[in-house]
Amino acid sequence: MKIGFPVPAEGKGGTKTWMMAFQNYCIAQGHQVFCKRMDVDVFVSLANFASFDMLEALKAKKTKMIYRMDGIFFDYFIESQLMRKDFNDLVAATIESAHKVVYQSQFSKEVASHIVDVDNIPGTVIYNGADTRFFKPEGPILERPKDKKIVLSIAYWGPPMLAQYSIQQFIDIAKCFVNHKDIEFWILGEAYPENEAKIIEADLPNVTKINLHEQVPREDMPTYIRTADIIMHLRPNDACSNLIIEAMNVGKPIVGLDLGSTPELLGDAGLRCESEPSFTEFPKINPMSMYEQIIKTFDDYAFYQQKILERGKLFTLEKMCQAYLREMNNLVENKS
Template structure:
């Protein structure tokens, strides 16, 4: 196998951010895939413009223009295999390009149900490109069976064309610092939530659960790390609920030591997202033994299994009940934290790259048969 890899040239394409310090799960995947394939002996040509993704509308237009130029990129014509993240590469003519893998992450057709207004228009356009990419590629890879089923249903793609490859990840600096960060005693329960503020992440459900917990935990603090399109709306929601004294909006925490400190202080991690195609944040929480409350939606049941508590989605009362299970029970927190560490050990970086080894071989052999 090693001999087959050495010298094989792969064009790895993404028009999304590649810097993991921005908090993007897609960027973390990209870096994990890049380093893993390089470690296996592949020759990688990275085609990544690294646009500023803070302006969602502007970057979407830049990504479309970038894809329009891709057919003229000599690095693609000189590659043995192309791997395009999400819809990057949708316009490449199969008769003029090498075998291609569509490495899907967002599944824009699935995201669309949570969006509205101008954002929905942008997402709908990307869902169209997503569909073209899935039909164009020889092989599709995705991080969960949930997402594979959604791709097949939404885009009318043969399910057998899709390879489910659970994610693994490279060691991030902040993760190394969590154990080094002293556990500071605190006299009140702390819930941590981490994620981009997109509608599908459902941070509002967590905010609506807070008032339901205050009678039992009057000093409760919810700390929310992340920024995004819903920043102002979530502040308004917290104010309307009268819980601003119990909620700290941290924004994006770029300092590794500060981010590690947030994880170390937290008693419980909560991520009530209704749509994750894998959810690196679950893997991060499990790897440091943090008890998780999530919901029975998206890839969460598949990734977390019995290593966390899963509430009914879109239900603040159900979420509050699962949070209460941990907040009032130190023994349960320790038990589920240990389960999480065991579960996280199943999602290794090596296993992920093994999956991409197989997908690359399948794409090449599929083109030869064709």
């Protein structure tokens, strides 16, 4: 099968990570992968990567198209309202042009309903999956303090205003633990300069900053996750977090917000802090609630570790890629 994509897979962010993993799987299965070519059996569009002109060209050639739906921009995500409108208009047009929409979660479908009538468009839910060759309990770990428990979070969270929100939550939560000398917070990966400044200004003795100036190489993430004791996920209204799914397969307990797809992904295998859902402003979360969830997780660590490992079996790269290829084959063979 010839499979087309709108852009190259190189780059940072969850969408590009997904593209690289899925393309490699397709090639290993004997399929051909192309970029910006319309003469393919099926075209996979993502985010806002397919332009209006590209959508028209695909329609003219009657090329079958699957759209992997991530999310939309809300008013509070970015300062430019024009950029928000342009992004959402293109996402809506891509959904309406697709022969099949793949939502990364039920929450992703709910988000799409803000801009299109999703009930009249063929769609299905396929969750992301981790590559279990690398994201597994066995493997190297980094040097770490032997007398401390480590809670790991990441610094890069997409659009600048969204990243700023998540970093502020990280700081507020870390402040709750200043008197816990046995618990340390690690913040990892490339940060926007203003967010790095915010972390430095907070000057918290229980926060360790790990290379905030550059992107973490993909191949290093399993080692960082294995080194930590708990993974803390702080992005609100996420469609389907790679970090959560990867941590599951490594077998690290996860704490997160009671927002977005996080409840779907974690089920009863991880604790979530009190949060007030909102699509009109950044959701409000209770830092002390997250404090309590972290303490509870450490208190019953073996239980949550086993639960999360079992849960991770639902979210593997193999399962995800097979599901996408089934949808593609059905389209090509006119079964859906």
